[in-house]
Amino acid sequence: MDHSKPVYVAIEAESYQMRCFVEELQQKLYPQGDHQQHKQQFDLKTDSIDQVFDAANTLSMFSPHTLIFCKSSKALNEKQEEKLLQHLENAGSQSTVVFELQKLDKRKKLYKALAKAQVLLEFTKPKAHEMQSWASKMAIKRGLQIESKAANLLAEHIGDDIPRMHSELEKLELFIHPDKNITQNHVLAMTVKTSGDHVFAFTDQMIEKKSAKALTALHFLLAEGTPALMLVGMIARHLRILIRTFEALERRIPRPGLAKEIGIPPFTVARYESQCRKISKKDCYRYLGDLARLDRELKSTGLPSSLLLEQTVRQISS
Template sequence: MKPEEFNRFVEKGELGPLYLLYGDEPYLVERAVKRLLDRVVDPGFRDFNLNVFYGNECKGDEVFSAAQTLPMFADRRVILVKKAGELNAAAQEILLPYLQDPAPSTCLILQAEKIDGRKKFFLDFKKRGEAVEFKRPYENQLGPYIRDEIRAAGKRIDPSAADLLGILVGTNLQELASQVEKLCIYCGNKEVIGMDDVRAIVSDTKVESVFEFTDAIGGKDLAKALRMLTSLFRDGEVPIRMLGAVARHFRQLWQVRELLDRRVPSSELGKATGINPYFLKKVTDQARNYTVGELRVIFEKMLELDLAFKSGGRSEVLFERFVTEVCTAGRSGR
């Protein structure tokens, strides 16, 4: 079952007895669990009809027994097993018979980040119940995701503003949800959220600084790039996150550079790359600063930098060296 289908069924109240909610995006998994709980269990009787277990701690017979217990003062009870991917083999073996004949008055929810889909327990669960995987959206999916979130809040957002918000905040959906909430409050009775609204709300966050940092590197503004780098490290920004933002920006530069080399008209660059018109001119201007060969070398250096970070290298020194090399590349030959 896809997340969209799950949401529709929950909204309609078409609920089953077995749910496996998992994936690499914890915010979406948590939200799905909450939606299910809110739909199944009356808050006034939640203390009587909700049992929460943890897969790395519980025994199978505890879960089995609770799942067979009748609800009190309600039609249904919920058994929620968090960290279900960590259920040991013995617990899985005990719970297997329950999957064949689940109690109709119980909703058993397994919540996990990762599961071993080869295990008989999870294979049977998927056959007998509903399995929903929540994946972290790719960067090019953030615009539609944001528009859906804004629509759910009763407003609309200009597509360019949605893209800008996605670029500034990135794929951290918890942070995105927070920014969407701030935007809706900031706009008050205003029905359509625009670019200025996004900049007004997001400009105070660290993500705006990361955005300026990547822009400075792309424009080969060494002084500003180093200044921004120092500021980001002082504010506790994570080096891997910063490198990810740089990689994203340079992927766009490479994309545009190749199109420019193929003599693609400027009027068609936006359509060919999917880059928001608001940013296209600046990206195109920056792309002219590099050759494809130079961009290839830069990506090789980014890979080296990523490996150095993960092996415990001195992040600030390594990043400063990288920024200096990128911003000064090709100067002697121009």
């Protein structure tokens, strides 16, 4: 998709694809990441289309280029269509306007003009049989590889829910990090056999001393069939990340480099930083010792795994 046009019009756009387009457009226009100060938003429910194009045609004192978003929950009337057509034909280079419309008559002059100018965005929802291909494409977009069987299993489990696919891939990225290859076993562990949301919520609740919630999540995960040793591994992983976060913060690593230094995806940095204010590094090391002992007990004592896990979870989360 060309990201250099002065106008784009999306019709009944599927949310994930639309969000990706907007992110790519913002990256193209503002490679330094400062798009917020150059962005304006309008809604034709309360704003006039003249206001939209007045903003588009006004040179900003603070930005060489203005990005404008305009939504309409109804079809454009004839006057609005004419105004849009005029702007399409005469737009300058000082702005980009992105319209999100619910309807646009394909028989009309405006639709044909938009199609000819290649500024029509028709992000339709994919069919269920296309989702395996979507899983692969979305993984590649995140810098990951997903095995064919893993992509097929993910598609079978999720159906045609693109936002959910995005969410599951995000969780899988966190689960396998720093590895980049998603296997069938990863999907089985995080998406099919258990809910990745619950696993990460469980470890968060432990660290944040929310004992009752952590125990409830533990019982749910065990009832779902999540292996006890997998949970021990996830808790230990979380504690090691916190230790690396402490060490990076102690060395005053600049914020843009924290994710790489700690070895975590960038979107998780803020969460671990916050948790470092609720626990000490000394406690993290102590809890790792508790988990090592728990691991041995699970493998050797024959006591119920639920009982052993619950005791350790209580110790850490209290």
